Amino acid sequence: MDFREDTFMLILGLIVIAFILAQSIFFLVKAIRRGKEIGMAGSVMKNTVVQSILFTITPALAIVATVVALAPALGIILPWIRLSVIGNITQETAAATAAIEAVSSGNLATPITDKHVFSVVAWVMTLASSLPLVVLPLCLKRLQKGMNKAMSKAGDAKLTDSLAAAAFIGLIGAFIARALAGKGTATQLADGTVQMNYDGAGILSVATLLVAIVVMLLLSKLAEKKNIGWLQNFAMPISMFVAMGAAIALFHLLPESLATFEFRAPVVS
Amino acid sequence: MKKERTYTDRMHRTGSIWSIVMFLVLLGVPVAFSAFYNIWPTFGEVWSGLWPVAMLFYPTAIIEIIAYSPLLGTGGMYLSFTTGNISNLKLPCALAAMDTANVKSNSEEGEVITTIAVATSAIVTTVIMAVFVLLLRPWIPKLTDPSSFFAPAFKQVMPALFGALGASYFSKHWKISILPILILTLIVAINGTVAVGVLIPVGVVISILGALLFYKLGWL
Numbered sequence: 001m002d003f004r005e006d007t008f009m010l011i012l013g014l015i016v017i018a019f020i021l022a023q024s025i026f027f028l029v030k031a032i033r034r035g036k037e038i039g040m041a042g043s044v045m046k047n048t049v050v051q052s053i054l055f056t057i058t059p060a061l062a063i064v065a066t067v068v069a070l071a072p073a074l075g076i077i078l079p080w081i082r083l084s085v086i087g088n089i090t091q092e093t094a095a096a097t098a099a100i101e102a103v104s105s106g107n108l109a110t111p112i113t114d115k116h117v118f119s120v121v122a123w124v125m126t127l128a129s130s131l132p133l134v135v136l137p138l139c140l141k142r143l144q145k146g147m148n149k150a151m152s153k154a155g156d157a158k159l160t161d162s163l164a165a166a167a168f169i170g171l172i173g174a175f176i177a178r179a180l181a182g183k184g185t186a187t188q189l190a191d192g193t194v195q196m197n198y199d200g201a202g203i204l205s206v207a208t209l210l211v212a213i214v215v216m217l218l219l220s221k222l223a224e225k226k227n228i229g230w231l232q233n234f235a236m237p238i239s240m241f242v243a244m245g246a247a248i249a250l251f252h253l254l255p256e257s258l259a260t261f262e263f264r265a266p267v268v269s
Numbered sequence: 270m271k272k273e274r275t276y277t278d279r280m281h282r283t284g285s286i287w288s289i290v291m292f293l294v295l296l297g298v299p300v301a302f303s304a305f306y307n308i309w310p311t312f313g314e315v316w317s318g319l320w321p322v323a324m325l326f327y328p329t330a331i332i333e334i335i336a337y338s339p340l341l342g343t344g345g346m347y348l349s350f351t352t353g354n355i356s357n358l359k360l361p362c363a364l365a366a367m368d369t370a371n372v373k374s375n376s377e378e379g380e381v382i383t384t385i386a387v388a389t390s391a392i393v394t395t396v397i398m399a400v401f402v403l404l405l406r407p408w409i410p411k412l413t414d415p416s417s418f419f420a421p422a423f424k425q426v427m428p429a430l431f432g433a434l435g436a437s438y439f440s441k442h443w444k445i446s447i448l449p450i451l452i453l454t455l456i457v458a459i460n461g462t463v464a465v466g467v468l469i470p471v472g473v474v475i476s477i478l479g480a481l482l483f484y485k486l487g488w489l
Binding site: 003008009012013015016017019020021023024025026027028030031032034035037038040044045047048049051052053055056057058059060061062063064065067076077078080081083084085086087088091094095098099100101102103115116118119120121122123124126127128129130131132133134135136137139140141143144147148158159162163164165166167168169170171172173174175176177178179180181182183200204205206208209210211212213214215216217220232233235236237239240241243244245247248250251252259263 | 346402
């Protein structure tokens with residue numbers, strides 16, 4: 001049997017997943033208990049759970065896609081473990097590629113058949129991502145105390161509100177800019193042809209963003225005017241689904257040249 | 270007299286213990302594999318694969334800890350950094366939950382809501398991944414293949430997610446939204462390879478400076 005997906009690897013995967021679920025359930029129960037202690041309404045916490053479930057489904061499927069992308073070289077179990085703990089698409093792909101290239105002539109598209117290479121990849125992927133688990137216990141408490149102090153020193157409530165909102169907007173802006181402008185890279189293949197690394201940043205990304213914003217604002221307005229509580233709670237996940245539906249519809253309805261249009265000519269790497 | 274621990278203190282303590290436990294569990298995977306097959310890579314082999322990514326990801330991890338810390342709260346931070354996929358899932362999920370529940374990130378209610386949101390999101394992600402990996406594996410390529418009917422949606426997860434999330438912030442604070450988004454888009458347009466980990470602190474600093482300037486000018 002393929003060592004990358006045998007019973008031993010499966011048991012390792014299940015152990016890791018069990019710990020992840022245990023920690024998540026532990027924190028969930030603690031937070032709900034705390035919410036009750038400080039008098040928060042049960043309905044608010046229940047809505048948070050339901051909204052978070054809806055909000056998570058599609059990005060989680062996108063993460064499954066990352067597992068699939070790494071599976072040809074690493075099998076399904078190691079990417080599954082790595083994407084369940086700390087991991088994210090950029091980091092895991094980069095770590096796996098660097099490790100494979102460091103000890104073999106393979107790449108992410110070809111299966112690793114050498115256990116030694118596989119063990120190097122497993123070590124590199126683990127060590128590349130685990131720094132926060134060591135740093136957080138050492139510094140998070142002090143960091144948050146310092147930040148709270150700085151915020152309370154700001155004084156004026158309007159200013160502190162605006163500064164907090166500005167921090168959110170700066171952060172969200174970084175992702176929106178990336179989604180709108182993309183990377184614009186390409187890879188030169190062995191036969192000399194240039195293959196564009198399509199990252200979706202073009203007409204479709206702008207349209208998806210605008211649909212999400214407009215639908216969200218319309219639903220919020222509607223919920224507020226007609227006093228529809230459930231709509232207020234689920235406006236965000238609904239807007240996200242509608243925007244992604246719009247992306248699918250536009251991709252299939254628009255002429256190919258528009259649907260796959262990207263703003264920038266790729267740079268040949 | 271012994272000082273009574275606050276909820277946040279207790280969360281720091283439990284969070285730290287869980288982080289260390291998860292670090293050991295995580296490290297256990299390559300250790301168990303190497304021990305089981307009696308194949309131990311040399312330090313040099315691991316280092317040659319590790320250093321190029323560590324040079325990039327270790328500083329990014331530190332920046333992310335600083336940038337996300339005021340937004341995710343104590344419980345949310347420990348859990349997010351264990352379960353990963355923060356920027357593309359846990360953070361927007363927590364921000365959306367706070368916005369809907371109408372609570373602030375540095376309040377006790379915000380702490381509860383972010384922890385519930387991140388924990389729920391982590392459980393759902395773990396279950397979805399386990400179901401697909403263990404049971405629905407043959408179906409995955411049909412969903413995610415570039416030629417699949419649904420593929421365009423997977424490419425547009427981020428604009429859909431951050432558009433829905435940003436809408437209420439942009440409409441409430443439109444005056445301070447324009448400057449950071451404009452400058453960030455310009456930066457990415459000039460150099461597309463700038464990592465999100467670098468863009469975030471730049472965006473936060475520009476946005477805060479812009480808000481301070483507007484406040485001084487009396488435009489807020």
